[in-house]
Amino acid sequence: MKTAPIVPARVDFSDAEVAQAPDYGDVYHARAGAFAQARHVFLGGNQLPARWQGRTRFVILETGFGLGNNFLATWAAWREDAQRCERLVFISIEKHPLTREDLARAHARSPAPELAAQLLAAWPPLTPNLHGLSFEQGRVRLLLALGDAREWLRELVAEVDAIYLDGFAPARNPEIWDPWLLKSLGRLAATDCTAATWSVARPVRDGLTSAGFAVEKAPGFAAKGQMSVARFAPRHGVQRPPGRQPLAAHAREALVIGAGLAGAACAHALAREGLAVTVLEAHAQSASEGSGNPGGLFHGTFHASDGLHARFNRAAALATQRLLAELPALPWLQAGLLRLESKLDHEAMQALLQGQGLPPDYLQALGAVDAATRSGLPLQSPAWFYPGGGALPPRAYVHAMLQAAQARLLTQRPVAALRAGGAGWQALDGQGRILAEAPALVLAGGHAGLPLLQGLMPDLPLMSLRGQLSHLSPASPLPHLPVAGAGYALADGQGGLWCGATVQAEDADPRLRDSDQDSNLSQWAELAGLPQPPRAPLAGRVGWRLVTPDRLPLVGGLPAPEQTGRQDLLRGLKRLPGLVLCTALGSRGISWAALAGQVAAAQLCGSPVPLEAELLDAIDPARFALRWVRKAH
Known part of the structure; x- marks a missing residue:
């Protein structure tokens, strides 16, 4: 998916009754009221709330978020319905989203002021991403896709129950009513999907018909005499790709192996999906391996081409x-993080940032003087500043996620083997006894999970990297915020400093080493612009990171032994039922865990995936096997 800078909407608020879009010469909603229009056209046209009643999950797709009134009206209707679905997922695409300031103005007199205030508080940086906003303790989710609708409809991984076709008039905004765009809706439609729009233009009705919908006219709203309603009735049954099928769609319980960052994030995301979660941990407490470091960084990355790594890291950092x-x-x-820039000057950094159009609440380019002032260090180089990045104690983060998930944590339970059967998947101890079982299983054990993984997918090219952190106490100077570059450093809050870390492949030595300490202190001196490395007694921590050759995690289902579909596409590979892998977070465990856990949970439960298809393929555990197959042919 090729990203483009997000250009915020220009909104004219001069008319107190209805906001206008001067670039399209149109209004955002009917003068009779945005909520009244939403209730008549979109809720009524899709037979809501009746159709969502009694369901575990109901998914709505909207083709133009606009001011957000349709989402707020739907959320309000869900709140008011005593028989509402357990979870409501609202996917909305918007090419020109409002700035936070304009969103506040648009809802200054909202019929649902409490909901509007929550939306405003959660409003994301305007980056070309799929932003997953959570409300009602996760029972209402807004997946806000910022960018071109034609691009996003190719990339969404979801099955939707209702479609809100909204946007400015077809004559003024033909892109959103494009025949290809309308036809592509059939790929996302569930078997009983409906659609509604205020438009009765012939191209709109023909586009829906070509997508497999039976279209009718219905009484319109206010001055509009008619509107269009539709139900999905394709001539031929729609077959979902095997690799996009939910792995445990009806599960109400899940078993997670590993209580580090990956396992805790999966437990939290699964609990948000309504599952009761049991977590098995081999050690006496959670976060005992790499997740047990005293502190760690989280932040996005930036690259001029905005390739896979930059886009995934940005999506993950925002999710965190x-x-x-x-x-x-x-x-x-x-809060906040500086990443030093060693190759570009400040002007070049600003030019690249301007070219991508990334907003300042995600990323800023600072000159050396500003970077030094912000960090409190004698820095000599410019830096990238991530306002939403920072540092935290990983173990406490793990505990917080497990606590919020209300997960049942069973420690000192090393898993020796896995077995499919019984209630789904069984975790066995060294004597073959069942430790726990559930219809949904997440393998998130890091190094401890490698023996289990070998029995399921033995050819994964995983590497173990040893890393040593160093601790200085007291330390001077101390950075005001975490600083990264060639290594990283963060204050410990007690007058000391953690810095590092070394990287050694396939090194199992658990001892602190003087040579590594010297390397870390030299790196710290270079990072901070110090004239020479400080001297300090040997102190720190050793840990190991599990990484892949392409430095992206492994998140997704594992290929089944027998395949019948297309084996040259990841989405064509049938997966083992009930099992998902979430591991190899490398040195970015804090940055990646939240998004990885949400993706894993979505794949198990069949809810919309909070990541575009191209990035989902980039972290698929089967990607390496597919590359080998392609090379062989």
């Missing part, structure tokens, strides 16, 4: 930022 805002406060959290 949102999750931290939902969780109980951690013992400490250092």
Whole structure:
């Protein structure tokens, strides 16, 4: 998916009754009222709330978020319905979203002021991403896709129950009513999907018909005499790709192996999906391996081409930022992060940033003087500043996620083997006894999960990297915020400093080494612009990171032994039922865990995946096997 800078909407608020879009020469909603229009056209046209009643999950797709009134009206109707579905997922695409300031103006007199205030508080940086906003303790989710609708409809991984076709008039905004766009809706439609729009234009009705919908006219709203309603009635049954099928669609319980960052994030996301979660941990407490470091960083990345890694890291960092805002406060959290730039000058950095159009609440380019002032260090180089990044104690983060999930944590339970059968998947101890079982299983055990993984997918090219952190106490100077570059450093809050870390492949030595300490202190001196490395007694921590050759995680289902469909596409590969892998988070465990857990949970439960298809393929555990197959042919 090729990203483009997000250009915010220009909104004219001069008319007190209805906001206007001067670039399209149209109004955002009927003068008779945005909520009244939403209730008549979109809720009524899709027979809501009746159709969502009694369901576990109901998914709505909207083709133009606009001011957000359709979402707010739907959320309000869900709240008011005593027989509402357990979970409501609202996917909305918007090419020109409102700035936070304009969104506040648009809802200054909202019929649902409490809901509008929550939306405003959760409003994301305007980056070309699929932003997953959570409300009502996760029971209402807004997946806001910022960018071109034609691009996003190719990339959404979801099955939707109702479609809101909204946007400016077809004559003024033909892109959103494009025949290809309308036809592509059939790929996302569930068997009983409906659609509604205020438009009765012939191209709109023909486009819906070509997508497999039976279209009718219905009484319109206010001055509009008629509107269009539709139900999905394709001539031929729609077959979903095997690799996109839910792995445990009807599960109400899940078993997670591993209580580190990956396992805790999966437990939290599965609980948000309504599952009761049991977590098995081999050690006496959670976060005992790599997740047990005293502190760690989280932030996005930036690249001029905005390729796979930059896009995934940005999506993950934003997901982490949102999750931290939902969780109980951690013992400490250092907000904001500087990443030093060694190749580009400040002007070049600004030019690249301007070319991508990334907003300042996601990323800023700072000159050396500003970077030094912000960090409190004698820095000599410019830096990238991530306002939403920072540092935190990983173990406390793990505890917070497990607590919020109300997960049942069973420690000192090393899993020796897995067995399919019984209630779904069984975790066995060394004597073959069942430790726990559930219809849904997440393998998130990091290094501890490698023996289990070998029995399921033995050819994964995983590497174990040893890393040593160093601790200086006291330390001077101390950075005001975490600083990264060639290594990283963060204050410990007690006058000391953690810095590092070394990287050694396939090194099992658990001892602190003087040579590694010297390397870390030299790196710290270079990072901070110090004239020479400080001297300090040997102190720190050793841990191991599990990584892949392409430095992306492994999240997704594992290929089944027998395949019948297309084996040259990841989405064509049938997967083992009930099992998902979430591991190999490398040195970015804090940054990646939240998004990885949400993706894993969505794949198990069949809810819309909060990641576009191209990035989902990029982290698929089967990607390496598929590359080998392609090379062989």
